[in-house]
Amino acid sequence: MHATVDDVAALAGVSTATVSRCLNAPDRVLPATRKKVMEAIRTLNYSPNFGARALASRRTGIIGAVVPTLENAVFAHGIDAFEHALPEGKFALLVASYGYDPQREREQIEALVARGADGLLLVGFDRDPAIYEWLAIRKVPYVLAWACGDAHPYAGFDNVAGIVAMVRLVLDLGHRNISMLSGLTAGNDRARNRLEGARALLAEKGLSFRGVAEVPYGLENGARAFAELMADRAVTAVVCGNDVLAAGALRAAHRMGLRVPEDVTITGFDDIDIASITFPELTTVRVPHKRMGQEAATLLQHLIDRKSGQSILLPTKIVARGTHAPPPSYKNV
Amino acid sequence: MHATVDDVAALAGVSTATVSRCLNAPDRVLPATRKKVMEAIRTLNYSPNFGARALASRRTGIIGAVVPTLENAVFAHGIDAFEHALPEGKFALLVASYGYDPQREREQIEALVARGADGLLLVGFDRDPAIYEWLAIRKVPYVLAWACGDAHPYAGFDNVAGIVAMVRLVLDLGHRNISMLSGLTAGNDRARNRLEGARALLAEKGLSFRGVAEVPYGLENGARAFAELMADRAVTAVVCGNDVLAAGALRAAHRMGLRVPEDVTITGFDDIDIASITFPELTTVRVPHKRMGQEAATLLQHLIDRKSGQSILLPTKIVARGTHAPPPSYKNV
DNA sequence: TTTCGTGATGTAAGCGCTTTCATGCGATTG
DNA sequence: CAATCGCATGAAAGCGCTTACATCACGAAA
Structure with missing residues (x-):
């Protein structure tokens, strides 16, 4: 039904090997020959x-990304950046x-x-060790993102920090009666590290949370739990x-x-778009999603090509906008 | 390096054809045989x-989605729904x-x-006819979404409506001096239909826009153009x-x-998450992104399997929230 | 002149699976 | 009881490409 290498080879008057080389290693073919082949490819509309x-090559040029959900802008943006950083034509992204x-x-x-x-x-990082073993056996390189650690290659940031x-x-503003509204921590090291990191810091100061709510991702869940x-x-x-x-x-x-923030201080984490749409705008922790996607792409390619590569830790940063203030004086004890 | 059909066949004491059948059409194999084969597969850790x-099969089980950007929640959600609606294991999504x-x-x-x-x-719908021809020649089925029309199979909605x-x-509220803040319309039929649809309605009433701005997607662009x-x-x-x-x-x-809305009415389109986070909450047009993703998945599978399928038009709906009101009386002429 | 070396190209052997067609066997039918 | 059919299975031919290896031509070195 479609033109094959043989057709191209025949039309160009060369062998299939040469056609293949033209496509995969053009510099191993004389320019004149290459030109003939390319012409044949074009006239046959071959692909x-x-x-x-x-x-034949034991490679697909397909890279897989497995994320919790695309509904979370954090992952949508990261994936978008990741995809852009993949060398065009060489790789495609399976999501x-x-x-x-x-x-x-x-x-x-x-x-x-x-699927190759x-x-x-x-x-x-959180997942059944069996999965990592399986990946190792199959020799499938991988990069972890949105977290850091030394057990595996990663391009991410420190949720605890x-x-x-x-x-x-928040403490420096004078707050002492603090509660935490956390995402679900089961099987989610990002959420867990954020919760535990906060808890540990409080403990260090001899404090603890007034309350902790753990709820699934979602606007309504956040609203309900806050109440x-x-x-x-x-x-x-x-x-x-x-x-x-x-x-x-x-x-x-x-x-x-x-x-x-007069009556209550509210802080976020991630600095996605909505953080600057709320009123007042949200004080939050900026995570370099875009940069992370790019770095992850680079690292993964190194892992695939040269079988080695350096993990990369990106910095997070407080973005102080409008939802934080000292505790209201009427609540001073 | 890895087990192959031959290994499995040998271990199970059957032919490779039987192994293949066990995987692709289990009911064409005797249960007893099937059991032996499955066991062999498991012990060899074959895949x-x-x-x-x-x-060999001329099928990859890979479906491709090509969207403008994942940064736009509209597409991220649609893709997410689309992916969920794909029968697990049978298809994977290349984005x-x-x-x-x-x-x-x-x-x-x-x-x-x-990539198959x-x-x-x-x-x-907007794209070079050559692309459609190319797709037709290659016999690659496709579904268009986020729009409707009769030139091609689609699962979408009517942007004009x-x-x-x-x-x-807005007109019913009494507004007569209306401006439009549109996305870029070049090569984007959704944006163009929204702009032209609005323009046509005004024309019908003997009116026209006071002003029209056409800007790239983005919060800041919207803010600047509004000013x-x-x-x-x-x-x-x-x-x-x-x-x-x-x-x-x-x-x-x-x-x-x-x-x-006291001084100015502002309306949106899409009803993504941010629409209910703004203050006041945004009056907008709800688009059934989720449902659309699902319907698109169903339709595309039909196209792939049976080579035919019905396009589906989903309804949009006004979500009247807090950003609309009659024009301020002090502006009455 | 002869001998190598070098680089471009050709030859052909797979890569691991699916699928068509053939085979054989037990059950059904007249 | 012979002829026929249905069904599970096997044999083997590719699917279209890459790549190790062989070959060949040509120029440099001896």
Whole structure:
């Protein structure tokens, strides 16, 4: 049905090997020959068969990315940057999501590898060791993102450091009755590190959270949990595990007639778009999603090509906008 | 390096054909035989080679999606829904984005097809006819989304109807000095239909826009353009081509000291998350992104399997929230 | 002049799977 | 009881490409 190498070879008057070389290593072919071949390719409207190429070369040029969900802008942006950083034409991106379900993540990883992924981009470190072993056996290189650690190659940032900086800011403002609105921590090291990092810093100061809520990702969940957390009238600051939760909290605060930041301080994490749309704009922790996607792409390519590469730790940064202030004086004990 | 069909066949004491059947059409094999084979597969930790399978079966089980950008939540959500609706294990999703650059879109389409995509999900109708021809020659099925039309199979909605409903609402409120803040319309039928649809309705009423701004996607762009549009003091309503632009406009309004909706009405389009985070919450046009992703997946599978399928038109709906009101009385002429 | 070396090109052997067609066997039918 | 059919299975031919190895021509070195 379609032109094959043989057709091209015949038309160009060369062997199939030469045609193949023209496509994969043009400099190993005399310019004159190459020109003939390229012409034949064009007139036949030839394009190589993917399966055959993959079979023969043991490479697909496909990279898999397995993220919790694309609904979270954090991952959507990271993936977007990752894709842009992949050398055009050389690689394509297979995307799969698992809705924060570890079992499904495993299936997705296996599915992508079964589909011939040359390498994988994964989120965070937390997963069944069996998966890492399996990946090792199959010799599939991978890069972890949105976290850091030394057990595996990664391009990410330190969630603990990020939240610690934020909690320190809140403490420095004078808050002592702080609650945390965290994402679900089960099987999610990012959320867990943020929660535990904050908790550890408080402990260090001889303090602890007034309350802790752990809820699934989502605006409404954040709003609901915030309302519950604020049932404790002593609370003057709510540190949130991500911006969406914080935006939800902010909305709830408005509806409850609480002024932000006069009555209550609310902080986020990630600095996605919505952080600068809320009113007031959200004080949050900036994560270099874009840069991270790029670095992850670079690292993964190194791993695929040269089988080695340096992990990279990116810095996070406090973005102080409008949702933080000292605790209201009327709450001074 | 890895177990192959031959190994499995040998261990199970059957032929390779039987092994293949066990994997691809289990009911064409006696249960007893099947059990033996499955056991062999498990003990050998066998998994079929992707390239070989693709080569022999002329199918990859890979579906390609080519979207303008994943940074736009609209597409991220749609893709997410699309992916979820793909039968697990049977298909995987190859994602590519082109940053609204038609040339790059073409390349991405070709790249995905070259990578063996069995089908494609594309956004909108606007593209070089040569691309459609090329797709037809290659017999690659595709579904267009986020728009509708009868030239091609689609799962989408009517951008004109959506904007018309919104403009009608604004007119009904009494506004006569309306401006439009549109996304770039070049090579983007969604943006163009929204702009032209609105323009046509106004024309029908013997009116026209006070001003029209056409800017790239982005919060800041929306804010800047809004400020320019509002330099015309007569304007009482700004209809935006999408929610991000509207959110930017809203922010600009705050900064300019304009009250929304008392001083100016601002409307969006898409109803993405940010629409309900702004203050006040955005009046916008709801688009069934999730449902659309699902329907697109279903349709594309039909196209791939049975080579036929029905396009589907989904309804849009006005979501009246807090950014619309009658024009301020002090502007009555 | 002869001998190598070098680099371009050709030859042909797979890569691992799917699928068509043939085979054989037990059950059904007249 | 012979003829026929249905079904599970096997044999083997590719699918279209890459690549190790062989070959050949030509110029440099001896």
